[in-house]
Amino acid sequence: MSIQSAFRRIAILPAVFVVATLTGCASQMTHQEMTPAPVQAAKQQPHTVTVTSPTMTTNAGIASLITPAELQAAVSNAVAASKAFTGVQANGGAYQLGAQVFNVDAPAMGFSMTSKVEMGWTLKRADTGAVVWQESVKTEHTTGATEAFAGVERMKMSIGGAIRKNIDIALQRIGALSL
Incomplete structure (x- = not known):
C-alpha cells in the first residue's frame, strides 16, 4: 500500500465519523407527533366509533418508527378533537374506523426532506361489518433544513x-358522509 493510499483512507475517517454522528437512529414516533391540529368536521356523525390500526407496512425501518398502537392513538385523538362522531370508544362503537399505513417514501438524506405517505382508511358498521367508506389517501410533507439539525429527525418530522x-383529509371526508 502506498503512502498516498494510506493517507486517503485516514483522511476519510473524519468524514465517516461526522456522517455517523449526524444521522443516528430514529426513535419511535409518538401519537402526539402524528396527531393533527383539531379540525372541525363538516358535520358530526350521530354515532360512536372504535378506531383500529392493523399491522402496517412490511418495511422494517418504517414499521419500527410507526407502531399500530401509536397510530391508533393519534387517529382516536384526532377523531375526538374533530367531533366527527359523538364519541370514540375503545370497544363497542357503532362504527369501526380502520387506519393503516400502506406505503412510506422517505429520503435517506438531504437538507429539505419530503416524505410521501399512503394510508388506507375503512369505515364500517360494527353490527353488520358493511363497509360504508373506504379510500386510499396519499399525502406528502416537506421538512426544511432549518427545522432540525439531524437528518434522521428531519425525516421523522416529514x-x-x-x-x-x-x-x-380522512376526517374531512368522513365528515361529509351521511351515515
Missing part, C-alpha cells in the same frame, strides 16, 4: 407531517 395531513 413523515409525521404527512401522517397528520392524511388524518386531516
Whole structure:
C-alpha cells in the first residue's frame, strides 16, 4: 500500500465519523407527533366509533418508527378533537374506523426532506361489518433544513407531517358522509 493510499483512507475517517454522528437512529414516533391540529368536521356523525390500526407496512425501518398502537392513538385523538362522531370508544362503537399505513417514501438524506405517505382508511358498521367508506389517501410533507439539525429527525418530522395531513383529509371526508 502506498503512502498516498494510506493517507486517503485516514483522511476519510473524519468524514465517516461526522456522517455517523449526524444521522443516528430514529426513535419511535409518538401519537402526539402524528396527531393533527383539531379540525372541525363538516358535520358530526350521530354515532360512536372504535378506531383500529392493523399491522402496517412490511418495511422494517418504517414499521419500527410507526407502531399500530401509536397510530391508533393519534387517529382516536384526532377523531375526538374533530367531533366527527359523538364519541370514540375503545370497544363497542357503532362504527369501526380502520387506519393503516400502506406505503412510506422517505429520503435517506438531504437538507429539505419530503416524505410521501399512503394510508388506507375503512369505515364500517360494527353490527353488520358493511363497509360504508373506504379510500386510499396519499399525502406528502416537506421538512426544511432549518427545522432540525439531524437528518434522521428531519425525516421523522416529514413523515409525521404527512401522517397528520392524511388524518386531516380522512376526517374531512368522513365528515361529509351521511351515515
